[in-house]
Amino acid sequence: MANAIFSSLPTTVFEEMSGLARTLGAINLGQGFPDDPGPEPLRAKAADLVLNGYNQYPPMAGLPELRQAVADHYNRTQGLDFEAAEITVTSGATEALAACFLGLIEPGDEVVVFQPFYDAYLPMIRRAGGVPKLVSLKPPHWRFDRAMLEAAFTPRTRMVVLNNPVNPTGVVIPDEDLALLAEVCVAHDAIAVCDEVWEQVVFGNARHRPLIAYPGMRERTVKIGSAGKMFGLTGWKVGFLCAAPGLTHALSRTHQFLTFTTAPNLQAAVAWGLANLGDWFRDMPRTLERSRDRLTEGLRREGFAVLPSAGTYFLNIDLPGSGITEGDRDFCLRAVKAAGVAAIPVSAFYEADKVSSIVRLCFSKGDATLDEGVVRLAKARESKGADA
Ligand code: PMP
Ligand code: GLN
Numbered sequence: 001m002a003n004a005i006f007s008s009l010p011t012t013v014f015e016e017m018s019g020l021a022r023t024l025g026a027i028n029l030g031q032g033f034p035d036d037p038g039p040e041p042l043r044a045k046a047a048d049l050v051l052n053g054y055n056q057y058p059p060m061a062g063l064p065e066l067r068q069a070v071a072d073h074y075n076r077t078q079g080l081d082f083e084a085a086e087i088t089v090t091s092g093a094t095e096a097l098a099a100c101f102l103g104l105i106e107p108g109d110e111v112v113v114f115q116p117f118y119d120a121y122l123p124m125i126r127r128a129g130g131v132p133k134l135v136s137l138k139p140p141h142w143r144f145d146r147a148m149l150e151a152a153f154t155p156r157t158r159m160v161v162l163n164n165p166v167n168p169t170g171v172v173i174p175d176e177d178l179a180l181l182a183e184v185c186v187a188h189d190a191i192a193v194c195d196e197v198w199e200q201v202v203f204g205n206a207r208h209r210p211l212i213a214y215p216g217m218r219e220r221t222v223k224i225g226s227a228g229k230m231f232g233l234t235g236w237k238v239g240f241l242c243a244a245p246g247l248t249h250a251l252s253r254t255h256q257f258l259t260f261t262t263a264p265n266l267q268a269a270v271a272w273g274l275a276n277l278g279d280w281f282r283d284m285p286r287t288l289e290r291s292r293d294r295l296t297e298g299l300r301r302e303g304f305a306v307l308p309s310a311g312t313y314f315l316n317i318d319l320p321g322s323g324i325t326e327g328d329r330d331f332c333l334r335a336v337k338a339a340g341v342a343a344i345p346v347s348a349f350y351e352a353d354k355v356s357s358i359v360r361l362c363f364s365k366g367d368a369t370l371d372e373g374v375v376r377l378a379k380a381r382e383s384k385g386a387d388a
Helices: 013-024 040-052 064-078 092-104 121-127 146-152 175-187 245-258 264-276 278-301 328-338 367-387
Strands: 087-090 110-115 131-136 157-163 191-195 221-226 239-242 314-318 358-362
Touching: 013 328, 040 264, 064 087, 064 221, 064 239, 064 264, 087 092, 087 245, 092 121, 092 157, 092 191, 092 221, 092 239, 092 245, 110 121, 121 131, 131 146, 146 175, 157 175, 175 191, 239 245, 278 314, 278 367, 328 358, 328 367
Parallel strands: 110 131, 110 157, 157 191, 191 221
Antiparallel strands: 087 239, 221 239, 314 358
């Protein structure tokens, strides 16, 4: 049975929908990536480093300059106290997550996971022998409370996985909920794996607070970041594991046999970007916020019910509230095939007790793409009427 875990999995919904968009020539508001090429100085730096920099294996834990730059960045922007020795560079957050699950879970350990969850979590937790314990969050607020946590945590809980800001909901988790989760983690002596890849993509008055900063969490939390999300270069796959020395040691044993290292020229470029592109971190969220607002307004004008989004590249529409009676997956398949616009069904982020009335849209796109996306989504809604 264990051997079937990976081979029986379907293709991820992101690849499925992007594949359909490519084949059909549809607008892609599905998979999360920007359609602008990313900060030019950073790409120029990377190009120079490919030509003139070091292109052999870097140290296993990452280039010293990048480990230091990551520590400095978090200490400066999130009030943390990391040292370079607490940072391990990985090939994207995906590898960082794999290192956490393979390195810290013993077979039979329970792992608390909030659904909707990022799609990589459950297969990898199970492959590591973990037993997922799901906490189901529901629209429109997607919040958890003490009773929900107490129902999920048991004496066998080894780990909780928290994604914040949250893909796909666009929620930036409030202080009081994080404080509650920290309290429950400490009470159960659990490790927190915090997938914070969206930490720089936060809008308006919302503020990202890292769980590792809460009382009792410094020694039991692994904070995960991704340069791909920080700089809007999702294909770069340069990630970070940040944790106290004991956890870092365990994670580095796993990382050494997963990928061992990550492209040295991209690592050096990211180190340069973190130290020199402060303006980017101010301007990028503002640009994205304008795109979020443009898509929201366009959708509302067409009568779609849009849920609030305080962070990430994503906002969600409520199908019944938008006059759409079919399930999210059926709507998304029809939208890409009949109307030429790809989106992501949020039910793909659930395993049990699925919410199938919500569709995720990516707004990190140019104005013309967003406007045409709205037209096509409206067409998709109407084409159902034509089918009936
Ligand atoms: N976690 C979350 C919540 C994500 O949204 C993503 C990708 N968008 C990842 C992890 C993977 O990050 P990376 O591309 O750095 O592997
Ligand atoms: N994180 C991206 C998203 O949510 C997709 C990454 C992937 O395709 N695996 O759209």
